[in-house]
Amino acid sequence: MHSEDRYRHATAASGVGIWKWHLATGELYMDPLLKEMLGYEDREIRNHLEGWGRLIHPDDAAAVLELARAHIAGEAPLYEIEHRMLHRDGTVRWFLARGSVIRDADGRAVSITGTDSDITDRKLGEEALRKAEEIHKRIVDSTNDCVKILDLEGRILHVNREGLKLLEQPDISALKNRPIDELFEGALRVAAQEAVAVTRGGGCGRFQAPIRVTSGITRWWDVVVTPITDGGVITQLLVVSRDITDRRRDEAFRAAQLQMFETIAADGALSDALDHLVRVVEQHSGGMLCSVLLLDDDGISIRHGAAPSLPADYVRAIDGVQIGPRTGSCGTAMYLADRVVVTDILTDPLWEDYREAARLAGLRACWSQPIFSPQRRVLGAFAMYYGEPRAPQDRELRLIESAAHVARIAIEQYRSHQALRRSEARNRAILRAIPDWMFLTTADGVYLDYHAKDLSRLHAAPSSFLGKNVRDVLPVPIGDTLARAVARASTADEPEKVEYSLGSGDAQRFYEACIVGCDGDKVLSVVRDVTDRKRAELEAGAQRLELAHLSRVAVLGELTGTLAHELSQPLTAVLSNAQAARRLLNRSPMDVTEIKDALDDVIKNNRRAGAVIDRLRALLRKEDTPLQPVNLNEVAREVVELAHGELLSHHVTVTSTLMPETTVVCGDRVQLQQVVLNLVLNACDAMTNTPVPQRQLMLATRAENGFVELLVSDRGVGIPEQDLERVFEPFVSFRKKGLGLGLGLAISRSIVDAHEGTIRAENNADGGATFRCSFPVADARTLEKTV
Amino acid sequence: MAVVDDDEGVRKALGRLLRSMGHTVQLFASAEEFEAQGTAVDCAVVDVRLPGASGLELRDYLRSKSAPTPVVLISGDPDPTAADPIRAMDTPSIGKPFDDFILMAAIADAMSVEPRVSGSHA
Numbered sequence: 001m002h003s004e005d006r007y008r009h010a011t012a013a014s015g016v017g018i019w020k021w022h023l024a025t026g027e028l029y030m031d032p033l034l035k036e037m038l039g040y041e042d043r044e045i046r047n048h049l050e051g052w053g054r055l056i057h058p059d060d061a062a063a064v065l066e067l068a069r070a071h072i073a074g075e076a077p078l079y080e081i082e083h084r085m086l087h088r089d090g091t092v093r094w095f096l097a098r099g100s101v102i103r104d105a106d107g108r109a110v111s112i113t114g115t116d117s118d119i120t121d122r123k124l125g126e127e128a129l130r131k132a133e134e135i136h137k138r139i140v141d142s143t144n145d146c147v148k149i150l151d152l153e154g155r156i157l158h159v160n161r162e163g164l165k166l167l168e169q170p171d172i173s174a175l176k177n178r179p180i181d182e183l184f185e186g187a188l189r190v191a192a193q194e195a196v197a198v199t200r201g202g203g204c205g206r207f208q209a210p211i212r213v214t215s216g217i218t219r220w221w222d223v224v225v226t227p228i229t230d231g232g233v234i235t236q237l238l239v240v241s242r243d244i245t246d247r248r249r250d251e252a253f254r255a256a257q258l259q260m261f262e263t264i265a266a267d268g269a270l271s272d273a274l275d276h277l278v279r280v281v282e283q284h285s286g287g288m289l290c291s292v293l294l295l296d297d298d299g300i301s302i303r304h305g306a307a308p309s310l311p312a313d314y315v316r317a318i319d320g321v322q323i324g325p326r327t328g329s330c331g332t333a334m335y336l337a338d339r340v341v342v343t344d345i346l347t348d349p350l351w352e353d354y355r356e357a358a359r360l361a362g363l364r365a366c367w368s369q370p371i372f373s374p375q376r377r378v379l380g381a382f383a384m385y386y387g388e389p390r391a392p393q394d395r396e397l398r399l400i401e402s403a404a405h406v407a408r409i410a411i412e413q414y415r416s417h418q419a420l421r422r423s424e425a426r427n428r429a430i431l432r433a434i435p436d437w438m439f440l441t442t443a444d445g446v447y448l449d450y451h452a453k454d455l456s457r458l459h460a461a462p463s464s465f466l467g468k469n470v471r472d473v474l475p476v477p478i479g480d481t482l483a484r485a486v487a488r489a490s491t492a493d494e495p496e497k498v499e500y501s502l503g504s505g506d507a508q509r510f511y512e513a514c515i516v517g518c519d520g521d522k523v524l525s526v527v528r529d530v531t532d533r534k535r536a537e538l539e540a541g542a543q544r545l546e547l548a549h550l551s552r553v554a555v556l557g558e559l560t561g562t563l564a565h566e567l568s569q570p571l572t573a574v575l576s577n578a579q580a581a582r583r584l585l586n587r588s589p590m591d592v593t594e595i596k597d598a599l600d601d602v603i604k605n606n607r608r609a610g611a612v613i614d615r616l617r618a619l620l621r622k623e624d625t626p627l628q629p630v631n632l633n634e635v636a637r638e639v640v641e642l643a644h645g646e647l648l649s650h651h652v653t654v655t656s657t658l659m660p661e662t663t664v665v666c667g668d669r670v671q672l673q674q675v676v677l678n679l680v681l682n683a684c685d686a687m688t689n690t691p692v693p694q695r696q697l698m699l700a701t702r703a704e705n706g707f708v709e710l711l712v713s714d715r716g717v718g719i720p721e722q723d724l725e726r727v728f729e730p731f732v733s734f735r736k737k738g739l740g741l742g743l744g745l746a747i748s749r750s751i752v753d754a755h756e757g758t759i760r761a762e763n764n765a766d767g768g769a770t771f772r773c774s775f776p777v778a779d780a781r782t783l784e785k786t787v
Numbered sequence: 788m789a790v791v792d793d794d795e796g797v798r799k800a801l802g803r804l805l806r807s808m809g810h811t812v813q814l815f816a817s818a819e820e821f822e823a824q825g826t827a828v829d830c831a832v833v834d835v836r837l838p839g840a841s842g843l844e845l846r847d848y849l850r851s852k853s854a855p856t857p858v859v860l861i862s863g864d865p866d867p868t869a870a871d872p873i874r875a876m877d878t879p880s881i882g883k884p885f886d887d888f889i890l891m892a893a894i895a896d897a898m899s900v901e902p903r904v905s906g907s908h909a
Contacts, residue, residue, distance in 0.1 A: 564863065565836070565862075565863035567863075568863035568882070569797050569883065571883065572861075572863070572885070573794070573796035573797045573799070573800040574800075574884070575885070575886070576800035576801050576804040576884070576887070577803060579804055579887040580800065580803040580804040580807040583804070583807035584807050594803065594806075597803070601796065601800060608796065645863075648836060648838065649836060
């Protein structure tokens with residue numbers, strides 16, 4: 001067995017290929033396994049240095065040959081190198097080559113024999129690890145947190161780049177190997193030591209701490225310490241410190257904002273609210289003093305807002321100053337509506353007029369941020385003062401912007417709160433001032449709330465109606481009427497109006513309710529006590545009735561002649577029939593049928609006389625009658641009957657054109673008769689000089705657009721145009737006879753007005769005059785009121 | 788006898804009364820109706836106030852004929868002669884309502900059977 005074969009046999013299973021390089025010939029024997037590792041058959045690669053050399057990665061070839069040379073020359077004790085080889089499939093393989101030179105008896109190098117092992121997997125693992133570590137390092141370096149690595153004793157080994165920046169250190173040298181607890185003072189130093197101890201024991205330490213950095217500003221840190229382990233053994237400690245200064249400040253701002261709102265909501269002064277904000281800002285920025293100035297409504301005067309830490313004399317000196325282009329930092333900032341930064345008050349021209357006051361107050365630097373309303377109107381300014389000349393850092397500018405923003409919210413909150421209070425006060429004043437009562441109900445009429453200026457004048461105590469239905473609270477017809485109106489109002493756009501009265505006699509009071517839907521499913525009823533007005537109306541109504549009655553009596557006086565005639569007819573018939581009957585009784589044979597007919601006619605004509613008397617009685621009646629549905633057709637017919645004699649004696653023919661019977665108006669039947677009778681008698685008078693065949697009186701009714709019209713038209717002399725309106729004035733009479741009071745048409749108009757109607761006179765194109773009365777048609781709702 | 792009155796109740800009643808007195812009676816609602824009938828009657832009881840031609844006009848017409856018909860004027864007005872006292876003067880006139888004997892007297896007067904009577908319900 002060839003010795004190389006033995007080697008191979010020995011190493012075949014180990015992934016290691018052997019080789020032997022004869023230096024004199026350049027022959028390089030390679031284990032077929034070695035060739036196989038690179039994807040080749042044994043015969044495909046010549047066993048010569050040149051054949052192998054081509055498979056070495058070009059970047060590594062020089063190093064491999066140089067090491068071989070050095071080893072042969074005795075300069076390198078070992079031939080051992082990791083290098084890359086090119087696999088047949090184009091990939092790169094890592095090999096660990098190890099070998100040693102064999103010398104002859106004279107010490108001359110004859111050959112080098114060694115092994116090659118494929119270490120690609122290990123190398124790739126290492127590469128991956130290196131990359132992972134690189135990424136990890138970059139993460140650590142790119143984080144905004146301060147990351148430190150400590151040894152188990154708590155000494156600083158490493159600080160990431162951001163950490164150095166945050167700690168304001170150029171490099172790690174000042175920190176290296178310093179115990180971390182030296183960064184803290186007092187109790188916090190103990191906290192740091194404890195955190196290290198806890199972590200060393202496998203736990204996790206955490207504490208929050210302020211650290212004053214070299215620039216003099218205190219920053220707050222949230223410090224977390226965790227163990228770094230290697231194979232389950234804690235080797236180092238990892239400290240991640242997060243700068244929570246801004247977060248803490250934001251939280252403080254938020255808390256300040258809340259407290260400000262509470263102060264404002266509790267009707268506290270705006271200056272108290274702003275004081276709180278100023279203190280919070282000052283507390284989060286070492287050595288800085290703040291103030292808030294407000295711009296007066298006049299837009300030019302500065303008003304003190306809040307400055308709890310500034311000297312009182314200084315605050316007083318500024319209050320009332322007018323803004324301008326050179327008015328310190330704040331006055332100028334408000335004037336320019338832009339931030340103003342003054343790094344040294346003693347030299348800046350803006351402060352010329354206020355330099356002494358600032359010097360006495362020990363103020364040297366001041367920057368001011370205008371406070372804007374959402375409409376960019378200047379509300380005031382937020383200022384930061386320092387005792388030494390200095391320029392603001394970015395973070396300080398951010399801080400002043402935040403503070404100005406919070407101040408704006410507070411100012412606006414305060415103003416809107418004040419506006420709300422004023423409008424509430426105004427509403428209360430209005431409510432106090434108006435005598436009306438208001439009731440809020442559901443759409444079903446259940447009382448929810450009320451407003452009453454004077455509780456004692458309410459019909460019932462609030463406790464007795466709240467939560468109850470109006471139907472159960474008020475007497476039946478009124479409660480029902482109101483409940484129906486409330487239900488209608490809840491769905492309608494138009495307000496419902498209802499008039500009603502409660503109580504009786506002297507205690508009777510009249511109310512007018514205006515009912516509107518509101519809030520979707522609720523209904524507001526505004527109720528007014530209209531008793532006084534109602535009584536005045538009733539009194540006027542009574543006078544009107546009295547006058548109307550007098551007028552009727554006067555008209556009937558005029559009618560006496562024709563009425564006597566009207567009565568004489570049935571009375572004649574009665575008497576004659578009765579006497580005829582008596583005579584018939586004495587005759588033989590008795591004509592019983594004729595006697596019975598005579599008696600029937602007695603009864604009939606007696607009734608006829610009774611009807612005439614009834615009509616008279618109605619017209620002469622004085623008292624008011626309740627409103628009722630009235631058919632104007634019936635009124636017209638009754639008047640024609642009543643005036644029959646008068647019409648006959650004037651030789652006046654009546655033509656009636658009446659509308660269908662169904663339409664009614666709401667009114668007083670007798671009064672409406674009076675109006676029509678008056679118009680009919682006037683028409684007769686007007687035609688005194690008209691030739692008999694033309695003495696025609698037209699009576700017409702018609703319903704149109706929700707109104708019923710009644711027309712009385714004559715063929716008389718007409719009315720002078722200029723008097724068409726005057727005829728309705730009292731004591732203006734156009735009646736020839738000089739009869740009556742001259743009140744007829746005036747009374748007629750007042751009656752028509754009381755029926756919410758109109759009456760007017762016009763001349764006909766073909767002669768004579770027409771009087772036109774118009775009344776609203778009674779619908780279900782107006783009729784309901786008559787109940 | 789003729790009764791001329793536009794009021795049906797009065798007309799019927801007077802007709803019945805006169806019949807009960809033994810007269811034969813004809814009834815008319817207006818002067819025109821009566822004239823159109825053209826019947827000769829012993830006496831006409833005529834209402835003063837009639838639609839169309841009035842009672843007085845009818846009386847004048849009847850008087851103008853070759854054989855004048857006696858007329859009794861009846862009226863519902865308080866004073867039947869008030870409207871035209873001169874013209875009514877020589878005609879018996881009675882106011883409604885009247886007793887049967889007043890009517891009989893007036894008819895007799897008109898027919899000049901009895902001394903002239905003028906009266907009223909009063």
